[in-house]
Amino acid sequence: MSWVIEGETGKWELVCGLEIHAQVISRAKLFSGASTEFGAEPNTRVSPVDAGMPGMLPVLNMFCVEQAVRTGLGLRAQINLFSVFERKNYFYPDLPNGYQISQYKHPIVGRGSVTIELADGSTKEIGITRLHLEMDAGKSIHDRLPDATLIDLNRSGVALMEIVTEPDIRAPDEAVAFMRKLRSILRYLGTCDGNMEEGSLRCDANVSVRPLGSTELGTRTEIKNVNSMRFIAKAIEYEARRQVEILESGGTVEQETRLFDERRGVTRSMRTKEEAHDYRYFPDPDLLPLELDPAFVERIRRSLPELPDAKKARFVEQYGLTPYDAAVLVAEREVADWFEAAARGRDAKKVANWIITELFGALNRSGLEIGRCPIRPEQLGRLLDLVEEGRLSGRLAKEVFALMFESGKDPEVIVEERGLVQVTDAAALEPIVARVVADNPKQVATYRKNPKVIGWFVGQVMRATKGKANPQLVQELLRKHLEEA
């Protein structure tokens, strides 16, 4: 099902590509030995190189190169054994050198692709155009003093990967799905923490529209810094509709850079094409071209973890999960590992259900990540074992689960402490069943006309036993007593 904008004059199609800046996980910066620690006191993680002091020279951090190659391999992309760092020249107070060292004509990673999962369960390929390494700028702080801008250079020189997609995105939701998938891959690879709030994953969107069926590309605008999953779809949809309105009223779309205003949910012009910088790119004479040994790339390839797509396929194959459940479980590597630990030797589908409904619910309510989940996978497994063995009803199991999540205790301990073991002894249940039947003659009469009313009797017995009775056994006993009454 394709997403279209119903205009006055007809249907319009969205054409969108993304430019993502992902901060590389690395202890040191791209061209200096300074620390990359987040949240340090302003200007305390700055070497003379990062501050653009006279005579200072950049030295490439090979670990960042390794991270870029690892990411390229994770994006099923071509690794360029020859790449070049260039200078992108512009003046800004938070750019100490007056240029950013980036890659331009020769990026370290070429074409690749990412598979995204759509809401209807289908998948789609989004092409990757390139990935290149570059250094981040510092941070300008405009709101601390009334008449001055403050500069924090802690971020200056931190390694970024700029990842550019092909204009393959046709719906706002596809952009979100792509970002989720990319984030998942980066986190699996350990090359970016994917934290959009802290700015370690940032997204710009190139948006244009065209009449549905057309193969020409319209004029695009670039929306800067769409910095949460929530706003990506909103910003793209707003911008696409804005462009359709302009085109339908006979206007033309300006090629420009726009900023998404999160508060008002609109995009507004930041700079036009005429105001665009001439960055005067040229190869950085302080750095030699980067030439990689094929063995270096091969070594990284061999060290790659199982990535989400492969894991998803394996979960479907090995555990019999639905593709949807598998996709949900593999999105985060920690969740997938948690699932596999809990599912070992058990009914994996049931384990998956419990994780997706109960565990995710509890984590969401308490605002916890899986890494800080109070329940260990083995504990959930043993809870399910108790149900399997008939010692706990499903209802009781949920109760026990809630207590486990609160206390971190083993399910057996909770069952013991609270005396929650299911009553499966017919002799113990008989008097209760008999009393419930005897006390409710009107309902017994109703039962004669409508046997479904047995459910009401089950409820009464369960209440009387505080839920500990085995529901199947209760049904059996009730049927016997009701027939006899």
Place this chain on the structure above:
Amino acid sequence: MSTRELTRLTLAEARRRLRAREFSARELVEAHLEAMARHRGLNAFITETPELALTMAAESDRRLAAGDARPLEGIPIAVKDLFCTREVRTTAASRILHNFVPPYESTVTRRLWEAGAVLLGKTNLDEFAMGSANVTSHFGPVVNPWTPPGEEPGRVPGGSSGGSAAAVAALLAPAATGTDTGGSIRQPAAFCGIVGLKPTYGRCSRWGIIAFASSLDQAGPMARTVEDCALLLEQMAGYDPLDSTSADVAVEPWSARLDAGVKGLRIGLPREYRVDGMPAEIERLWAEGAAWLRAQGAEVVEISLPHTAYALPTYYIVAPAEASSNLARYDGMRFGLRVEGRDLTETYMRTRGEGFGREVRRRILIGTYALSAGYYDAYYLKAQKVRRRIADDFREAFTRVDAILTPAAPTAAFRIGEKMDDPVAMYLNDVFTVPASLAGLPAVAVPTGLDGEGLPLALQVIGRPWDETTVLRVARALEEAADFRALPPRIAEELA
């Protein structure tokens, strides 16, 4: 021995006699500090560091007494004010850095101090090393000590390492560091009658040297003899992991290999260096140099470096392009001069407009233009291609010869103020030095005679990459044959 006579010693002699305890490092340093004070009129130094010099000399004397001398123990040297020196003001002769005190030491100077050398002061230069006459310094022009007596305002010392060259020529320091981007060591050495060596690109670390054109900048020694240059280079050179363009090539004991002679070497004379309007004196000097080498057993042949004529235009695209980017960091935000404006743009414009001199602004403009969208291919990219052709010319030539002999500069030192309003005439000073810079080759200027006005003239020896050994050997042979012992008249007078 009078204190002035102490300043006449070569680095090698001073080293030997310090070790023999004939005088102390303190005496040697004081002699030079006195000479510096007497010749402030030359304007060779931007910053003198007498206290630091005496502290360093005291340490040297302690070590000399303890028999624990390092290779350059107690040798006073002057440092071009383009090398960052920790806690010693470093200006690049620019107003924009007039108050800049680096918190770090350049690799080359750190090596020199670790070898026991003593800092006398920071020498004057063309602003950001952009110039061939040392007339663009914010701190005023340097006067060539060879200026004929009575002539005002005097002759230029060449540039950009004009302060270093003048200091060494006037016996204010036995040796100095320089940097060479298109001839900035060799041309002032030639104008001041001293020896100046630009090593192979990558031989000395650029870390801590204020950048002009990164792909060309290279530090090197300036001294009164070939041997002294070799001794200094041995301590300046070496791989530095902090400079990605520094090469992991062994430092050789060049000073011990100088006297191998030139017998059997093939020396090339490039016919393209016979430029129009070259003074007959220089033509004669060149022929004479060739004859000396032939007499010592070398085989001299004519060679061709066909792209020579394109070297200067290529250089004046590449160097300004890199400079326009390298100098972007002087924005008044973190260090150096800041001239406030009404807003950010005006602060940038005023800081850079008032902080940089005319020549620097001219080159930033040229470089910015050459890198601009729409012009990049026609200028910068084209220049890079020509640069490769020029390097290819040399590679081809060096399959047939071991070294190349050329004049070092097309004229002797001209008057201060001359060529000031004609940048192209000024740029022509570097016509013989720029090609080796573009090709990254080692090259040395050696004084071999005086012209009719009594001004020094010099020859240049260019060698294969990393073959400083041959370059210095040939230079030594020329030095010996020329027997150039002349001192600037005003200095000779003092010694008389």
